[in-house]
Each structure stands twice: as structure tokens, then as C-alpha cells.
Amino acid sequence: MKKNTKQLKKVTLLGIVCIGVMIAGSCKKGESTLTPDPPGLVATEHVSMLQATSGVGASNVLSVTLTGLKSDGGYAYKIGYPLDVAGDSNSAPTISKLRLFENGKEIGPAHSVHQKIRDLGNGRFSHWGTTLIFSASDNSNPATNGRSYTYTLDGSAPSTTVTNPGGSTGSVQPPVGANAGLLGYAMVNGTTTGGAGGQSVTVTSLSALKTALGDNAAKIVYISGAIKGSGNDYIYVKSNKSIIGKPGASLEGINLYMFTVSNIIVQDIRFKNYVTDAALMIKMSTHHVWVDHCEFSTDRTHGWDYWGKDISITREADYVTVSWCKFHDTNLSVLISGGIQGHEADKGKLHVTMHHNYWYNVSEREPTMNYGSVHLFNNYHLNNSSYSLGARAGGTVRTDNEYFSGCHKPITTNLDGDPPGYFSGVNTNIYKNCGANDITTAISTWVPSYAYQNALNAAADVPALVTQGTGPRAIN
Structure with missing residues (x-):
């Protein structure tokens, strides 16, 4: 005593x-x-x-x-x-x-x-x-x-x-906004906490970033300033990491590889000009990844085969959420599953949620997918030249309150002779000045098992919400 x-x-x-x-x-x-x-x-x-x-x-x-x-x-x-x-x-x-x-x-x-x-x-x-x-x-x-x-x-x-602030009285919460937390598949069968509870470090160089992400210890890695690579520099990201951009942070010419890892958060970063591979490569059974409030773009001065995709989620990856991100000035944006023949192990995997994202000046793949179960809600697709959403190889895509404007072909299952996939919820979307959908299979009734209705905004509100709320935030 x-x-x-x-x-x-x-x-x-x-x-x-x-x-x-x-x-x-x-x-x-x-x-x-x-x-x-x-x-x-x-x-x-x-x-x-x-x-x-x-x-x-x-x-x-x-x-x-x-x-x-x-x-x-x-x-x-x-x-x-x-x-x-x-x-x-x-x-x-x-x-x-x-x-x-x-x-x-x-x-x-x-x-x-x-x-x-x-x-x-x-x-x-x-x-x-x-x-x-x-x-x-x-x-x-x-x-x-x-x-x-x-x-x-x-x-x-x-x-x-x-x-509630603003003067209204009651216990009902307003719809989830741009600064809300994790939703969707990254919190199913576990959750995604990133580097919570671990050491916090701030990096300003490519070498320091590689070191900070190179072990499995829980860690919050803040990126400060612009870090540039040669165009196809790659960094292997180990498990239990939060990679967060400070205001104005960017990674240019750098690919983040997430292979056989889990529990990773990527937030508030501008990714630019990534060659050959995607800016974010989420593959090889990687699971529980949350990508939030990021921006992806290339300069479009090269052909389709030069720049990499924005995000690739492939090879049995699972339980991924992509939210409040901005994708622009590229040809091929988001790929979910990298092929059909030889990729049959993707069946039962590739559970992905994409909500409140913004695509503009993009040719196609917003996203395209094979085999998986993908949930899209409240995304804004503006002025593409090919197609927005593609489903192949028996995969299923649920759409809720999407907004398509000036899109050549918003939704398709008819892609290069590949076996088709399925769509549900297509009548919940708004199609403004768009071409016709090209859906060759029966409309599905599938919905994801998690609750999301409280986070769902009206389709008519999507352009204003998404254009204002997507991309890296100025304060973090």
C-alpha cells in the first residue's frame, strides 16, 4: 500500500x-x-x-x-x-x-x-x-x-x-457523409484497422517509405509532400499498416504491392503516372483492405498499354472497400480479377464494395470484374467513351443509386465474347444522356449481407455529394 x-x-x-x-x-x-x-x-x-x-x-x-x-x-x-x-x-x-x-x-x-x-x-x-x-x-x-x-x-x-448540430432534435442520425468511417466488405468476416495502436512515423522520401512499410508490425505511416519514383518503382506493403497522406501528399510513378497480406488502410493520397502495373496492386489472397479519399490519374500522353490501371484487385483477394476516391484521365481504371481461364480459384472470393467514388475522363472499367461479388452504391460516372461497369464469368454486381451521365454504355455483360456475369439493382440508378445498357443475362436479386441502407443517398444527390467529397481531404 x-x-x-x-x-x-x-x-x-x-x-x-x-x-x-x-x-x-x-x-x-x-x-x-x-x-x-x-x-x-x-x-x-x-x-x-x-x-x-x-x-x-x-x-x-x-x-x-x-x-x-x-x-x-x-x-x-x-x-x-x-x-x-x-x-x-x-x-x-x-x-x-x-x-x-x-x-x-x-x-x-x-x-x-x-x-x-x-x-x-x-x-x-x-x-x-x-x-x-x-x-x-x-x-x-x-x-x-x-x-x-x-x-x-x-x-x-x-x-x-x-x-443534433444544426438545430434538429431527435435520435435519428443523418446519412453517412464523406468523413464517415469504414463501410462495406472491408468490415465483413473481421474488420480493417490498419496500423491502429502501432508506431506513427512520417516519411518524405521513397527509401523511407519502403522501410516504413517493410515489416508486419502495426504502424501508421504518414506521407508528407511529393514522393516521386521512376514510373514503375514498386513498394511491397506488409500487413497492419495505415498509409495516410498529409495535406498535399502524392506518390508519382510508384506502385504499392499488397501480396499475401492483410489489414491495410490507404487514405488521402494522390497517385499519379504509374506505369505498367496498377497504382495499388491488391492480389495473392490479400484481404481486408480499405482505400479511402484517394485520387488516381495519369497524363494520357501515352497509349493504352503504357500506363497501369488505377487499382487491381486480383488472384483471390477478398474483403476490400474503396470509398470517396476520384479516378480521372486514364483509359483502364479498376480491374477486379485479372482473367477467366486459369483464374477459377477466384470463385467465392473478390468481395468488394465501392461507394461514393467519382470517375470522369476515363475510357472504361469503373470497374470491370470476373467471378466476384461486387457492391456499388452512390458512385458517379461521367462521360466515358466505352463502358462503365462490366460483369463476366458468372460474377455478380449489385448497383444501388448510381448516377451515370454522358456514358456511352453504362452497364454491360457483353465483353469480347467472354462468359457473362450478372447485375442486380440496375433500376435504382439514374442514366442521363447515356447509351443503352447491354445486359445479356437475367437480372439478379442479389444484395450483400451487410447493412448499408443508412449510408445510402438518393441517386439524384450523388453528383453534388461526390464531386464535393471525393479525393484527398485538406485537413487530417
């Missing part, structure tokens, strides 16, 4: 010293060198928060809406709208009275260092300035774990009224 008392005194003294340093302006909220919370410090932080707010009457409880949610790395998530009241700062690191609740149960501790929220999670949060950065109690994705998150700004306990 004496030993524990001494340890708690040391921890308390350390906290006082750190607060003093923060007031002086040199202890940053995002400090990444801090060690995990010692026993007792978590309890002390939480107790002090409760004591500071005890006896305060209930008032309105605000909802953390999924439309404003985005990853902040690791287990941390950040709302994308400003709070009405400013919270902690370097000069006042514990001034916030915000209390956070998960399904009505209070979580914490509050005032947590941001790197600890990313690395440790477990309900830690920070009301920093007018931003809320937080983690779920079990480190799951708050946007997809089915729980509600509410908060009070004045230290009060929850009331029965939930007010």
Missing part, C-alpha cells in the same frame, strides 16, 4: 509539472513521446473530471453526428464541425467541461493527450479548441459500431433530449 501511495504521488507530481510546462507553451497536446498512462493516472483524471461537474443540473445533450466524423489516426476519431464552446488549450489544458457518453454511459478520461487517444484509445478524448477528438470504449470504429455518442458542453449530466 505504501509503495502504491508513493507511486501515485510521483504520478501526481509529474502531472503538475507537465501542466506547468503546457502553460508555458512548450508541452503540446499532440506530443508523441509520452509513455502509456501509469496505473492510477487514468483514475485520477477521470475522478477529477467527475468532481468538477458534480451537482450540475441536466441540460441538452448534443449528438456526435457521423457526417462529421473522420479518422485522426490509430483509435482516434475527430468530428468535422466546430463545437459551440472552446475547450482546452496550451495555456488552459483542463478548462473544458465537456462530458462524453457512449450509449448513455460516460467514457473518458477527458483532457487526454492526442497521441494517447490514437495509440491507447479505450474511451480517451480531448475537447481541444472547438474540436472533439475521441475513441470508442473498446477501440472500435464509432461510425460503424452501431453506438450513439453524445456530449454535454457545460459539465451537466445527460437529459432525455438529443439535439
Whole structure:
């Protein structure tokens, strides 16, 4: 007991010293060198928060809406709208009275260092300035774990009224927006967490990027600036990685190879001018990959056989989601399964979700697929010269509320004499100034097994949503 008392005194003294340093302006909220919370410090932080707010009457409880949610790395998530009241700062690191609740149960501790929220999670949060950065109690994705998150700004306990920012009252969440979390097949039969809980590193060169991605340890790799290769430089990505672009980050002339690996997230990166192979090669039984808010393009000064595809998902790859990405200025965009004869092992694999993506100035393959089960919803296809969606070799594609404009042939199963595939949901789409579909098989009734209806937008809303929300985000 004496030993524990001494340890708690040391921890308390350390906290006082750190607060003093923060007031002086040199202890940053995002400090990444801090060690995990010692026993007792978590309890002390939480107790002090409760004591500071005890006896305060209930008032309105605000909802953390999924439309404003985005990853902040690791287990941390950040709302994308400003709070009405400013919270902690370097000069006042514990001034916030915000209390956070998960399904009505209070979580914490509050005032947590941001790197600890990313690395440790477990309900830690920070009301920093007018931003809320937080983690779920079990480190799951708050946007997809089915729980509600509410908060009070004045230290009060929850009331029965939930007010959504913007003035509407009620418990119904708005449709999932561009900064929501993972949806679709990358969270089926497991989930995709990338490098959550691992070391965070920032790279600025090709050699540093190869090193950072070259082992199986969980790691969050931030790319800063423009990294250029020769056109067909390739990097093997090992398992358990989050590869995240800082604002303005790009990879040019570089291919990322994901062979026999799993649990990878790629976000907020511009990929340019990748020769021969795809910018992202997801193959050889690789599974649970999430590609989100990226941009893919070439300069179209060479023929069809010169530039690689944007994304290839082949050779028994499985459980992939591609969301809020922009594809433009290329001929062959996305390939799912690389062939028919000799690729029969792809049957029962290639479960892929593509939602809220934007294709323009692309010739074809948005995407094309063989054998797999592919779900497309709320994608925008603008002005292609060949076909948009192709299904071959018995594969099935479900479309929900797609928007096609100025497309020569939106949907086809009639491709180069290959055995056809199947489509379902074709009547949910909007076809504006398009040629006719060329579907030679009976319309299927297949739908994916996961729930997605709450994330589904009306087809008429897709052009505005997608043109505004796709591609790398300016803040991350």
C-alpha cells in the first residue's frame, strides 16, 4: 500500500509539472513521446473530471453526428464541425467541461493527450479548441459500431433530449457523409484497422517509405509532400499498416504491392503516372483492405498499354472497400480479377464494395470484374467513351443509386465474347444522356449481407455529394 501511495504521488507530481510546462507553451497536446498512462493516472483524471461537474443540473445533450466524423489516426476519431464552446488549450489544458457518453454511459478520461487517444484509445478524448477528438470504449470504429455518442458542453449530466448540430432534435442520425468511417466488405468476416495502436512515423522520401512499410508490425505511416519514383518503382506493403497522406501528399510513378497480406488502410493520397502495373496492386489472397479519399490519374500522353490501371484487385483477394476516391484521365481504371481461364480459384472470393467514388475522363472499367461479388452504391460516372461497369464469368454486381451521365454504355455483360456475369439493382440508378445498357443475362436479386441502407443517398444527390467529397481531404 505504501509503495502504491508513493507511486501515485510521483504520478501526481509529474502531472503538475507537465501542466506547468503546457502553460508555458512548450508541452503540446499532440506530443508523441509520452509513455502509456501509469496505473492510477487514468483514475485520477477521470475522478477529477467527475468532481468538477458534480451537482450540475441536466441540460441538452448534443449528438456526435457521423457526417462529421473522420479518422485522426490509430483509435482516434475527430468530428468535422466546430463545437459551440472552446475547450482546452496550451495555456488552459483542463478548462473544458465537456462530458462524453457512449450509449448513455460516460467514457473518458477527458483532457487526454492526442497521441494517447490514437495509440491507447479505450474511451480517451480531448475537447481541444472547438474540436472533439475521441475513441470508442473498446477501440472500435464509432461510425460503424452501431453506438450513439453524445456530449454535454457545460459539465451537466445527460437529459432525455438529443439535439443534433444544426438545430434538429431527435435520435435519428443523418446519412453517412464523406468523413464517415469504414463501410462495406472491408468490415465483413473481421474488420480493417490498419496500423491502429502501432508506431506513427512520417516519411518524405521513397527509401523511407519502403522501410516504413517493410515489416508486419502495426504502424501508421504518414506521407508528407511529393514522393516521386521512376514510373514503375514498386513498394511491397506488409500487413497492419495505415498509409495516410498529409495535406498535399502524392506518390508519382510508384506502385504499392499488397501480396499475401492483410489489414491495410490507404487514405488521402494522390497517385499519379504509374506505369505498367496498377497504382495499388491488391492480389495473392490479400484481404481486408480499405482505400479511402484517394485520387488516381495519369497524363494520357501515352497509349493504352503504357500506363497501369488505377487499382487491381486480383488472384483471390477478398474483403476490400474503396470509398470517396476520384479516378480521372486514364483509359483502364479498376480491374477486379485479372482473367477467366486459369483464374477459377477466384470463385467465392473478390468481395468488394465501392461507394461514393467519382470517375470522369476515363475510357472504361469503373470497374470491370470476373467471378466476384461486387457492391456499388452512390458512385458517379461521367462521360466515358466505352463502358462503365462490366460483369463476366458468372460474377455478380449489385448497383444501388448510381448516377451515370454522358456514358456511352453504362452497364454491360457483353465483353469480347467472354462468359457473362450478372447485375442486380440496375433500376435504382439514374442514366442521363447515356447509351443503352447491354445486359445479356437475367437480372439478379442479389444484395450483400451487410447493412448499408443508412449510408445510402438518393441517386439524384450523388453528383453534388461526390464531386464535393471525393479525393484527398485538406485537413487530417
